[in-house]
Amino acid sequence: MEPKPALHWLTGGLLLGGLLLVAVHLVQPLGVSTQYVRAVGGAAELVAPQAAAENAYFQAEKLTFGYGEMVVLGIPLGALIVSMLLGRRRPEAVPEPWLSRFGPSWPLRFGAAFVGGFLLLFGARLAGGCTSGHILSGVSQLAVSSILFGVVAFGTAIVFARALYTAPK
Amino acid sequence: MNSLILGLLIGACFGAILSLSGLSSPLRILDMLRLRDLALVKLLLVAIGTGIVGIALLDSAGLAHTSIKALHVLALISGGAIFGLGFAVAGYCPGTALAGAAEGRRDAYLVVAGGLAGTAAYAAAYASLAPRLVEPFTYGKPTVFSWLGIPALAVALPIGALVAWLAWRWRKSELPAEPTHLAREKPAH
Numbered sequence: 001m002e003p004k005p006a007l008h009w010l011t012g013g014l015l016l017g018g019l020l021l022v023a024v025h026l027v028q029p030l031g032v033s034t035q036y037v038r039a040v041g042g043a044a045e046l047v048a049p050q051a052a053a054e055n056a057y058f059q060a061e062k063l064t065f066g067y068g069e070m071v072v073l074g075i076p077l078g079a080l081i082v083s084m085l086l087g088r089r090r091p092e093a094v095p096e097p098w099l100s101r102f103g104p105s106w107p108l109r110f111g112a113a114f115v116g117g118f119l120l121l122f123g124a125r126l127a128g129g130c131t132s133g134h135i136l137s138g139v140s141q142l143a144v145s146s147i148l149f150g151v152v153a154f155g156t157a158i159v160f161a162r163a164l165y166t167a168p169k
Numbered sequence: 170m171n172s173l174i175l176g177l178l179i180g181a182c183f184g185a186i187l188s189l190s191g192l193s194s195p196l197r198i199l200d201m202l203r204l205r206d207l208a209l210v211k212l213l214l215v216a217i218g219t220g221i222v223g224i225a226l227l228d229s230a231g232l233a234h235t236s237i238k239a240l241h242v243l244a245l246i247s248g249g250a251i252f253g254l255g256f257a258v259a260g261y262c263p264g265t266a267l268a269g270a271a272e273g274r275r276d277a278y279l280v281v282a283g284g285l286a287g288t289a290a291y292a293a294a295y296a297s298l299a300p301r302l303v304e305p306f307t308y309g310k311p312t313v314f315s316w317l318g319i320p321a322l323a324v325a326l327p328i329g330a331l332v333a334w335l336a337w338r339w340r341k342s343e344l345p346a347e348p349t350h351l352a353r354e355k356p357a358h
Contacts, residue, residue, distance in 0.1 A: 005190050006189040017216040027172070029235070036285060040289045055295070057292040066176070068176065070175075074176065076268060080271040081181070092274060093275040116283060117281060120284055122251055123250070126248030127245045127252060131265075134238065147313070148242070149248070158253075165199060
């Protein structure tokens with residue numbers, strides 16, 4: 001069983017909101033999914049430079065490396081440091097509630113995780129942002145686009161999560 | 170400060186907060202999405218409430234670097250639905266998968282790998298998808314307050330007051346409840 005989070009929801013919420021304000025004040029809102037494009041585009045430039053240069057999406061998104069990419073590299077760094085300092089490593093392959101619903105098969109969970117990740121980023125790139133860029137940063141700026149994305153994304157996720165992880169009677 | 174170092178610092182704080190608050194845990198995320206444990210909903214509400222008030226205040230003082238995303242209605246609805254399905258299957262989102270992977274969660278590595286593949290697929294499909302899904306029904310970059318034609322603070326302050334009142338009411342729900350373990354429903358006797 002996983003231990004309770006180290007932070008109370010109120011503390012976590014204030015810290016996350018505070019960090020967003022620091023980022024918006026100093027540079028720009030927080031975002032993550034654009035950096036997946038920079039990573040894929042950067043790899044494509046190495047493997048198939050011609051195709052990468054001709055790709056309309058890479059042209060539109062501009063394959064640069066800078067502040068935003070460092071933020072996304074910082075995310076695993078920060079999580080690594082606190083999970084080591086607090087002794088909260090989670091070296092597990094099949095988390096709950098997947099384990100109780102679909103059993104301990106790691107190939108099944110890994111396959112689902114890959115498909116889930118594929119859908120997450122395909123959807124995020126189509127919509128122009130993910131939980132960070134749209135739901136945290138965008139809704140905080142009261143952007144109509146982000147509120148629409150948040151309602152559709154959370155609504156769909158709630159319906160599927162309730163259906164998927166509830167054992168049929 | 171060098172902007173690359175600043176980025177790494179802000180990202181590290183972001184990752185630390187995701188990890189410490191339980192957002193990097195698929196158990197916590199899925200308990201939220203199944204509406205079994207609302208601690209993370211409260212956390213997000215407080216974070217967004219803080220963000221709404223703080224950004225409106227910063228912006229009114231000319232101290233914010235805002236960036237509003239375009240209202241591509243078809244792309245937001247279809248992308249949001251695809252994202253939501255992926256969110257439910259994975260139990261992570263694009264940022265929390267990076268934090269979860271760094272905590273050692275093996276399945277989070279596959280979410281990141283799948284995410285890179287999904288990004289590549291979108292880049293390949295973009296030229297044919299964009300004219301059908303992204304460009305039609307696009308309405309600029311409106312905000313709630315620009316639509317209403319009132320100052321941002323006139324929208325932000327009431328929302329901030331509401332979130333603060335809710336957080337005050339919920340403060341008694343001190344620590345998040347023990348996550349509800351999905352017990353396999355026992356067959357009826």
